[in-house]
Amino acid sequence: MSQVEYFAERSFAIKGTLVFTAQRDQFTIMEDAYLVCDGKKVAGTYSALPEQYRQIKVLDASGKFVIPGTCDIHVHASQAPFQGIGQNIENGQWNTWFERYAFPDESRFNDPAYAELTYTRFAKSLLATPTTRLCAYATTSRTATETLMKALAKFGFAGYVGKVNMDRNCAAGLLETTEETIAQTRLWLEETKDGIGAIYPILTPRYFPSCTESCLEQLGELAEEYHVPVQSHLSEGLDEIDWVHELAPDLDYYAQAYDRAGLLGPHTRAVMAHCVFSSPEEVKTLKRRNVLVAHCPQSNMNSCGCAAPIMEYLDAGIAVGLGTDVGGGNTLNMFRTIFEAILASKVFWASKNSARNMDQRKVLSLPNAFYLATKGGGVLWKSGSFEPGYCFDAVILDDSRFCDGVQRTPYERIERLITRSDDRDICAKYIDGVCVYKKGE
DSSP: OOHHHHHHHHEEEEEEEEEEEEETTEEEEEEEEEEEEETTEEEEEESSOOGGGTTSEEEEEEEEEEEEOEEEEEEEGGGGGGTTSSTTOSOOOTTHHIIIIIHHHHHGGGSHHHHHHHHHHHHHHTTTSSEEEEEEEOOSOHHHHHHHHHHHHHTTOEEEEEOEEOSSSSOTTTOOOHHHHHHHHHHHHHHHTTOBTEEEEOBEEOOGGGSOHHHHHHHHHHHHHHTOOEEEEESOOHHHHHHHHHHOTTOSSTTHHHHTTTSSSSSSOEEEEEOTTOOHHHHHHHHHTTOEEEEOHHHHHHHTSOOOOHHHHHHTTOEEEEOOBSSSSSOOOHHHHHHHHHHHHHHHHHHHSOSSOGGGOOOOOHHHHHHIIIIIGGGGTTOSSOSTTSBOOEEEEOOGGGOOSSOOOHHHHHHHHHHHOOGGGEEEEEETTEEEEETTO
16 A cells, blocks of 8 residues: 555545644644644644645635634533522632532432433533533542543543542532442442543542542552542632641641642642642642643632632643633633633732733733643643644634624634634534534534
8 A cells, every 4th residue: 555545544634724832822823724634643734735645535624713622621510500500609608609509419410310411411512612622520420420421422522531539528419438439439440441432530539628538548549550640629719728727737738638649640640620829839749740730710710709820830830721610610612711711810910910011911822821721731632732643633613704804814813713702603623533523414
């Protein structure tokens, strides 16, 4: 078989305006260019197709944008049914939102029929969004967790799903003993360690107040035994941090509870959501353990009215991606999360500095935030970019409904799409080289 024949069998290309961020600070924009897929990976981007690809199929998206799929690295799938509810609870106590909304709703997933219906709806609702990969939380129910994994796999998504661990401080319908939660987690890992489609398990202690130290230690042993990543919450609110120190006065800082249990490494990769109020020592641990911070700007504004110091984290060399959270947030559209990350960085800067001297402010730019949503969170899979060897995750976008007769630059057009678009503008979506969504089909 010749090289041309080989590629003709397993490759294809999309022609359009390619936009991606190989570097954090700038867009790579290629008009009328070709994005070539070889198997499940990006083969390259070209202004003209090289000789070896001359016989491959070309999908013509001329006039449209082609971007990498976004990676939602913190989303509570079980909270989707009450998304948009409870955003302005009058009582500011930390547990009020959990007691009134999160715990009662999550308990409903103990019903297999409800879990099947709701998780199928959740997975389907993600199709006409830019998201291709995710780190999702299910509930403490092992069977419902597997239901979520199967639902996401059915629609072609890739990523991680976690069975939540809670052996203290939660509702009766979710509470497990330490022995039960570890035994159920081990059984779940045995059943899913090889993945369901492209969906794999991730250990998910909800957060330290809901997990005893014994639970965390045993989860750390499972992380090492099964070589699976970990996700949890960290320093989201000041009340939460106070509670952590009440439960474990010997802790120097919150993340130490996870670190000494082996949940931040060295045998695993951890994704820690929020990190709004991380102390200097905690930040050093995040860097040392190569923790991926899941920045959820909308949720942070809703829950504590504050913004995380993301620019400081990036300057410190800490890995950062973006998450919608849900139901702490009220959208699954990562474009909105990109825009809100920019706004949150402006709020953080203004809260720490004078509102004057705007030329000196240090905030996320559009390419910065786009990078976090794609290649930043995509570090878990080597996705989120069109560089050779990256997962072929691509979204085709049509901005024609915004055209106003004025000649706009590609940068202006992609900015407008990010700030204004919705499901109407998603033409098609590819995950690992497979088309999982096409508008109208």
